[in-house]
Amino acid sequence: MELVEARQKFIETWGKLGSEWGINRTMAQVHALLLISHEALTTEEVMEALSISRGNANMTLRDLISWGLVEKQHKPGERKEYFFAEKDAWTIAKQVAQERKKRELDPLLKVLNELSEVKGNEKDPAYKTFKTSVKGINKLSANVNKTLETMIKAEENWFWGSILKIFK
């Protein structure tokens, strides 16, 4: 396979994967493009490479920055902004995990904690099932949350550190 074709396929595959996981396809594609670019690209170049509009490119790049996956660069003497992606797979994964935790897991836990406290008649099977199910999900979510926190905070932690080496 030729590099040009392979690049195309990577962008397409990454975009598809993103959309299966609730990430806008274009955003995943822009990320893919930057991942396989050895130097930082301008908005113009991103627009060109993926045939997307200026508005779309701009918003998408800002989103990627807010996810901590891309950063702006400035070249001396140049006015325009360049965009560059973190390339290390482990760092990307950590960043995505951290962001999703903040955006989704933390709010979920807040709701589950509330719902775990609903009062009712212990004899009522509807009440019992609700409570048991919600508590079960709450507990698992809380454990995932705690683990992510530990992992993110202290990769040096002797225990998690050695587990995580499996993935690197």
Added chain:
Amino acid sequence: MELVEARQKFIETWGKLGSEWGINRTMAQVHALLLISHEALTTEEVMEALSISRGNANMTLRDLISWGLVEKQHKPGERKEYFFAEKDAWTIAKQVAQERKKRELDPLLKVLNELSEVKGNEKDPAYKTFKTSVKGINKLSANVNKTLETMIKAEENWFWGSILKIFK
């Protein structure tokens, strides 16, 4: 908070979470409804509870079955089908992980393996960056894959078994 209100909120929250993770909102809501129902429900009851059409309810329930999260039940002497959800949070999580692995991770790995083998000029920075990035993602994905396989196959495995107890 009243049980009726709490149930409503749980269904809404689970639906939102699903859609953030690329799962159709209605499907997540039907799942939520069954999760907090102490007995199996008919298509009719699901339609009623969530105000959705027969076609939608039918397709969604079939999908949930294909994800291994819901099963059909038959009551003696009754003609219609009843649907019941697995309630244990850990079993649900395992099931979802296994399904997503099969549907998404395995196909991804196939592509990444292909792309890792693209030939080109080692002096070309575009080629070098492509190769390095793709290989990095490939390696991480392969490790995640292997770990999931191990986890799914042998929960009894002394090593993973003890790690997984953290989550249960």
Added chain:
DNA sequence: ATAAATTTTCAATAATTTTTGAAAGTTTGA
């Protein structure tokens, strides 16, 4: 202060995804 270069915004439009509902299909019991 001016204007060229660049980035951002956002209402309108387009594309995609989901849902509906009625018709077709299937199963079961009499």
Added chain:
DNA sequence: TCAAACTTTCAAAAATTATTGAAAATTTAT
């Protein structure tokens, strides 16, 4: 064999989500 009970299908419609593009805002150099 018939028909009632129930399930499945799928083309059309609705809802949602993403994209465009031109105007407004901002930045920078002179």
